[in-house]
Amino acid sequence: MSFEIIVCGGLAPDxxxxxxxxxxxxxxxxxxxxxxxxxWAAHALYEAAHLAAQMPGSRLRVVCLAPKxxxxxxxxxxxxxxxFELIPLDGPSNGFSDAGPTSxxxxxxxxxxxxxDISRLLVFGGWESATRGAGVVMQMVGERLGITEQFLAVxxxxxxxxxxxxxxxxxxxxxxxxxxxxxxxxxAWATGSLPEPPNHPQTGMANMRTxxxxxxKAAAVAPANGVAYHEVALPKVQRETRIVKDLSAAEIAxxxxxxVKE
Amino acid sequence: xxxxxxxxxxxxxxxxxxxxxxxxxxARSLTGDFTIGVFGEKAGASIGSLAVEGEAFSAPRYATDAxxxxxxxxxxxxxxxLAPNTFRMARCLPGVAARxxxxxxxxxxxxxxxxxxxxxxxxxxxxRMEGTLAREARPWFILIEPxxxxxxxxxxxxxxxxxxxxxxxxxxxVGYVSPESGEQTIRPDARLLFVAGAGWTKKQADxxxxxDEAGELILxxxxxxxxxxxxxxxxxxxSGEGQTxxxxxxxxxxxxxxxxxxxxxxxxxxxxxxxxPHVVGWRFINERRAVNLDPNCGWARGxxxxxxxxxxxxxxxxxxxxx
Numbered sequence: 001m002s003f004e005i006i007v008c009g010g011l012a013p014d015x016x017x018x019x020x021x022x023x024x025x026x027x028x029x030x031x032x033x034x035x036x037x038x039x040w041a042a043h044a045l046y047e048a049a050h051l052a053a054q055m056p057g058s059r060l061r062v063v064c065l066a067p068k069x070x071x072x073x074x075x076x077x078x079x080x081x082x083x084f085e086l087i088p089l090d091g092p093s094n095g096f097s098d099a100g101p102t103s104x105x106x107x108x109x110x111x112x113x114x115x116x117d118i119s120r121l122l123v124f125g126g127w128e129s130a131t132r133g134a135g136v137v138m139q140m141v142g143e144r145l146g147i148t149e150q151f152l153a154v155x156x157x158x159x160x161x162x163x164x165x166x167x168x169x170x171x172x173x174x175x176x177x178x179x180x181x182x183x184x185x186x187x188a189w190a191t192g193s194l195p196e197p198p199n200h201p202q203t204g205m206a207n208m209r210t211x212x213x214x215x216x217k218a219a220a221v222a223p224a225n226g227v228a229y230h231e232v233a234l235p236k237v238q239r240e241t242r243i244v245k246d247l248s249a250a251e252i253a254x255x256x257x258x259x260v261k262e
Numbered sequence: 263x264x265x266x267x268x269x270x271x272x273x274x275x276x277x278x279x280x281x282x283x284x285x286x287x288x289a290r291s292l293t294g295d296f297t298i299g300v301f302g303e304k305a306g307a308s309i310g311s312l313a314v315e316g317e318a319f320s321a322p323r324y325a326t327d328a329x330x331x332x333x334x335x336x337x338x339x340x341x342x343x344l345a346p347n348t349f350r351m352a353r354c355l356p357g358v359a360a361r362x363x364x365x366x367x368x369x370x371x372x373x374x375x376x377x378x379x380x381x382x383x384x385x386x387x388x389x390r391m392e393g394t395l396a397r398e399a400r401p402w403f404i405l406i407e408p409x410x411x412x413x414x415x416x417x418x419x420x421x422x423x424x425x426x427x428x429x430x431x432x433x434x435x436v437g438y439v440s441p442e443s444g445e446q447t448i449r450p451d452a453r454l455l456f457v458a459g460a461g462w463t464k465k466q467a468d469x470x471x472x473x474d475e476a477g478e479l480i481l482x483x484x485x486x487x488x489x490x491x492x493x494x495x496x497x498x499x500x501s502g503e504g505q506t507x508x509x510x511x512x513x514x515x516x517x518x519x520x521x522x523x524x525x526x527x528x529x530x531x532x533x534x535x536x537x538x539p540h541v542v543g544w545r546f547i548n549e550r551r552a553v554n555l556d557p558n559c560g561w562a563r564g565x566x567x568x569x570x571x572x573x574x575x576x577x578x579x580x581x582x583x584x585x
Contacts, residue, residue, distance in 0.1 A: 013387070015539035016538065016539065019391065100366075100399075130388055133387070136352075139324075140359070150324035171348065174438045176435070176438055179434045232392070232394075235545075241567065243569045243571065244568060245557060252553070252570045256570075257584040261585070
């Protein structure tokens, strides 16, 4: 048994950067901000590669909608992590773009692939992005592809006699376990359980041989934005921190105990 | 004039989640009447005048839940659909919005309706900025973040129309399991969030690491104080890489940019530097205190109310004795 795994992902500003909104809305100096592959989409990619390695004959592709120049920078790093094919789409990718048209562009790119076997198709992605954080794109992609077996906030998938046994996060710090008869399915990943793979320069060089031509030919998409923003602002609350340096551990513990019990 | 539908689900045993009643409160804050639709186990004996129930719709599964929601929204002819942002709704409603050519916004912390338009307030970039927006597309699905409204009281519906819905799925619901660590992560009802940072696994003043004692101190406090247990990404990553550091911590404990954003009245961070990617997960923690040896850490820069510059091992030993 083998799978056709397609991971949908976008870019996000490096989480250590200071973000400030400007009218539009957009981020101040947005094009100058260093970007990373969206963290949850990255987890989906690591899990996809792990699954593909377990199931010989599986194929792993990544559909990514982002400004081409930034995508190229980020892929220089991601390409070193694991082998995959990139299907780039050149378009806006920020927290203020609209999820509906974004999902339309991603689903359109998947449908346009000439050699996708839908009966083996698993569509992976992050359950939310670090930008818009809506957690809606994957379900919309699945719906547009006609896939009605969908799973959100997935932390684990195991293949058991051709079926997929899936753990999804639910309320109360629990996992819900489901058994899906097999592909096609959409899995929107939470963090999974795999760490970030180490860089492997040879893999990077092999990946970039196909990625660079693909990036040069990336189709430009301009998803319509159906949202009217009235205001976007930074939170106004700034705490005045009391820094306590001169108390003993016992005194601090007493103060904390009183505070905890209040 | 908007036709408003409050769309909620029942949990096991036909119980309504608290977030469902909070969504009713959100709908009452808007002008105009609204219809309530319920799906799930014993939905016909709940607060909704429209219901989809039956064995196929008891367990949370995308295909069946989406079919139920689609039927209720079509029957109600709703232009505005308010729903709780539970995992079950978050899984199925975006797909239903796509199916009905509508739009969807999640994690809404406020919804209002003035003379011009309905607006939704939500956070962007992992709670780093807040925005208010409106849309023209209808039906517009708005998922209300749990905790954003006080739960309303709602009585059982006087008359219920149970809609006949057929749905097929290749997925079977197996059940629920707790994290393998056996330790509670986020307790929705806890008043306190306790966060353990990477400092617990570093060399201490005597030049050695004391992870066993760190584990005892952390778990001792969490169990006694009945608090939620969270962690920073760096500490979770260390345990994910197989190192023998605080093995009870998993990605489920992670708070911040790639973790959860829990709602608690108080939060206590220990051995954690308070970097921005972690602190964005503290957006809904009202009172914040931190214990850290570095007086210039992130918590000192307006992110905590009180920063105790002290050795967390010593403080927690004393604190565990006192509580």
